Amino acid sequence: MLENFLKKYFGRSLWVYHCNSGGCNGCDIEVVNVLTPYYDVERFGMKLVGSPRHADVMLCQGPAGRATAPALKRAYEAMAAPKLVFAIGSCACGGGVWHDTYNVLGPVEKVIPVNFYVPGCPPRPEAIIYGVALALGLVKKKAVPTQYHPIQFPVVRYHPDEIIDINGWETYEKLERV
Amino acid sequence: MSLVSKIKEAVLCLKAGRVTLSYPINPRPVPARFRGRPVFDPNKCIGCAGCANNCPAREILIKDACQEIRVVKYIGRRCTYCGRCADLCPEKAITMSPEYENASENGHDIEQNLEIWMSTCQRCGRCFKDALPIDGLMMRGFRSDNVDSELWVYKSKGYLDVDPVTSDIDISVDEA
Numbered sequence: 273m274l275e276n277f278l279k280k281y282f283g284r285s286l287w288v289y290h291c292n293s294g295g296c297n298g299c300d301i302e303v304v305n306v307l308t309p310y311y312d313v314e315r316f317g318m319k320l321v322g323s324p325r326h327a328d329v330m331l332c333q334g335p336a337g338r339a340t341a342p343a344l345k346r347a348y349e350a351m352a353a354p355k356l357v358f359a360i361g362s363c364a365c366g367g368g369v370w371h372d373t374y375n376v377l378g379p380v381e382k383v384i385p386v387n388f389y390v391p392g393c394p395p396r397p398e399a400i401i402y403g404v405a406l407a408l409g410l411v412k413k414k415a416v417p418t419q420y421h422p423i424q425f426p427v428v429r430y431h432p433d434e435i436i437d438i439n440g441w442e443t444y445e446k447l448e449r450v
Numbered sequence: 451m452s453l454v455s456k457i458k459e460a461v462l463c464l465k466a467g468r469v470t471l472s473y474p475i476n477p478r479p480v481p482a483r484f485r486g487r488p489v490f491d492p493n494k495c496i497g498c499a500g501c502a503n504n505c506p507a508r509e510i511l512i513k514d515a516c517q518e519i520r521v522v523k524y525i526g527r528r529c530t531y532c533g534r535c536a537d538l539c540p541e542k543a544i545t546m547s548p549e550y551e552n553a554s555e556n557g558h559d560i561e562q563n564l565e566i567w568m569s570t571c572q573r574c575g576r577c578f579k580d581a582l583p584i585d586g587l588m589m590r591g592f593r594s595d596n597v598d599s600e601l602w603v604y605k606s607k608g609y610l611d612v613d614p615v616t617s618d619i620d621i622s623v624d625e626a
Contacts, residue, residue, distance in 0.1 A: 274555070309469055309470055310470065310471060311471060312470040312471075315470065362507070362528050362529060362530050365527045365528070365557060366507075366509075366525070366557070367507075367527075367528050368507060368528055368530065369506050369507045369530055371507065371528055379527070381557075386557075387555060388553060388554070388555050389553065389554060389555070389556075389557050390552070391526060391529065391552050392531065392550065393532075395550070395553075398471075398473050398478050398550065399550045399551060399553065401473050402474065402550075402551045402553055403553030405474040406553050406555075407555075410474055411474055413554050413555075414549070414551050414552070415551075415552045415553070415554045415559040415560045417558060417559055417562070417563070418561075418562045418563070419563040419564075420492035420563070420564045421565050422492075422566075
């Protein structure tokens, strides 16, 4: 449903505001790289604007810190609906390595709601373009949660000579003192 | 004078031609030894928890679900792709795959959850007790005083709602 909505209203172009709430600037540089002619994201019609009031999409980078959290919230509320928030980098997606330091409250989603996550440290510019293309519906999602349950349990290693028969039960009893 | 420099710039750009990569349409290969998302192989893992101990973002969590099953959970959100877990693993069960396309709209999509069968002590059939009480405290997590969250060893503070990171600050927008 979000995909149809995005295609209908955002099919032409998205104006992007980049907001750094306390990161190391690594993802900053990758985002600015994405806007250069080599990894050109301007062919999708995206333009970097200087104010959140002009923007449709906010690219958040860096974890939400104690001092920058109110500023982040104000920037989010200054954007006009409909709006999207992308969390770029592992600091914005989950707090990064700084998740339990003295001034970091946590990931950006503790302060504002996030629509798309692009993990990485820093994410490759191609990974950021992949995230943008995923939002526009051009590519299919590749990340899938995996789970492993052992169906066949390994065989217990008991010596067959030590299994004795007590009352019809096959019993293993270790009779030596250890 | 400025006109000449502008014409020079135009000539230089036109000579360069089109340099843009056609990325989402054509795949873009990664360099050798690129560190993408770590992939955990459950057939090789022995459940030693060395990766959890070494992870700088505390992203790998270990829980002993019952006596013989140990759950290794990799939550991928804070992972910095440093490769320390893969470097340390004694069985080479973790490989840094060349996948960098990990974006999704749901933060839980790169989780990996493994249940590893641990064998029991060969003498008595029970798991052995720690030699010193302080080792027992380290397994149970002496940093927390909450029984429910003590189950996850090396727990992370970023997600478990029972232990908020700060409670002294109140985020509010100033009405100016």
